Amino acid sequence: MSPALPIDLHQTELWLLAEKAIYWPAQRALLVADIHFGKASAYRRLGQPVPHGTTQANLQQLDTLLARYPCDRLIFLGDFLHAPESQSPATFAPLLAWRESHPALRITLVRGNHDRRAGDPPASLGMEVVTEPLLLGPFALQHEPHPHPTHHVLAGHLHPAFCLRGRGRQRLRLPCFCIGPQVSVLPAFGNFTGMMDIDADPGRRLFVVGDGCVWQVA
Template sequence: MNAYHVVYVQGIELWLLADKAIYWPEHKALLVADAHFGKAAAYRKLGQPVPHGTTASNLLALDRMLSGYETEWLIFLGDFLHAPGSHAPTTLAALQAWRERYPALRITLIRGNHDRNAGDPPEQLAFEVVAEPLLLGPLALQHEPDPHPTAHVLAGHVHPVFHLYGRGRQRLRLPCFHLGERVSLLPAFGAFTGGYQVDGSLGERIYVVGDERVWPVTAARSAKGSRASAENAE
C-alpha cells in the first residue's frame, strides 16, 4: 500500500495522505482539517492530566508532508487553534519556529468554530484568514460540512472514524476520509482529538488511515451499524 491514495472528486485529482491530509496536485496545495494546536495546553491549564508533545508531533507531520510533496499553499480547513488557552507561550513559540522554516509558504486558514473562540493566529505567523467557503473550481473548502449550492464541499469538523471488524470480535477504530455525493470529510489532523463514527451509505466512499497507509474499505450495513471485514484492509 502507498502512503497516499488517488481519488477523483468532481473530476479533480486529489491524493488522500496517510498523514490525514489531502494533497491537491493542481494547486500544489495541502489541505489539513482540525489541527487543534494547543488543545493539550488548554486542558493542562484547566488542571487536566493530558499528554505532552502533541504540538511537536503535529509539526513533525507537517514537515513530513511538506518535504514529501511539492507544496506552495497550505490550507487549514478550520480549528487551527483549539481555545483561548491554546495561546500558551510554549505553543506559540513552537509554531513561530516552525513558520520561520517556511517563510515563502502561503498559508490560509478558513475559520472554524474553535477559531472563532480561540481567536486568529498571531500576526507574526503570517496566515491569510478567511471565512468559509473558499471556492476553488468545482470545490468549496469549508470547516462545517454544510452542502454548497453549486460546489462539492471538502470539510472538517466531524473528525470521522470508521470501525473495521475482523475474526474473533476484533475491532479497529481508525480515522478515515469520508467521500459523499455532495460533501466529503477529512479526518482530524491533530494528534489529540476525538472522533465520530461514520458509515458507508450508497454512493459514498470510505478510506481508512492506519500504519502509515491509506486504503478503501467496503461498508455493509448490519444491526450493529457499519461493518467492514479486516480482509478489506489487506
C-alpha cells in the same frame, strides 16, 4: 494499500494521504483539517493529565509532508487553535519557529467553530484567515460539512472514523476520509483529538488510514 491514494473527484485528482491530509497536485496545495493546536495546553490548565509534545509532533508531521510533496500553499480547514487558552507563549513559540522555516509558504486558515472561540492566530504567523467557504476550483473549502449550492465541499469538523470488524468481538477503529456526492470530510490531522464513527452509507466512499497506508473499505 499506499501512503498516498489518488482519487478523482469532480474531474480533479486529489491524493488521500496516510498522514490524514489531502494533497492537491494541480494547486500544489496541502489540505489539513482539525489540527487543534494548544488543546493539550488548554487541558493542562484545567488540571487534566494529558500528553506533552503534541504541538511539536503535529509540526513534524507537516514538515514531513511539505518535504515529500511540492507545495506552494497550506490550507487549514478550520480548528487551527483549540480554545482561548491556546493563545499562549507555550503554544506560539514552536509555531513561530516553524513558520520561520517556511517563509515562502502561503498559509490560509478557513475559520472553524473552535477558531471563532479561540480567536485568530497572531499576525506574526503570516497566515491569511478567511470565513468559509473558500472557493477554489470545483471545491468549496469549509470547516462545517454543509452542502454548497454550486461547489463540492471539502470540510472537517466531524473527525470521522470507521470501525473494522474481525472475528468474534474483534474491532479496530481507524480515522477515515469520507467522500460523498456533495460533501467530503477529512479526518482530524491533530494527534490529540477524538473521533466520530461514520457508517458505510450508499453513495459514500470511505478510505481508512492506518500503519502508514490508505485503503478503501466502502
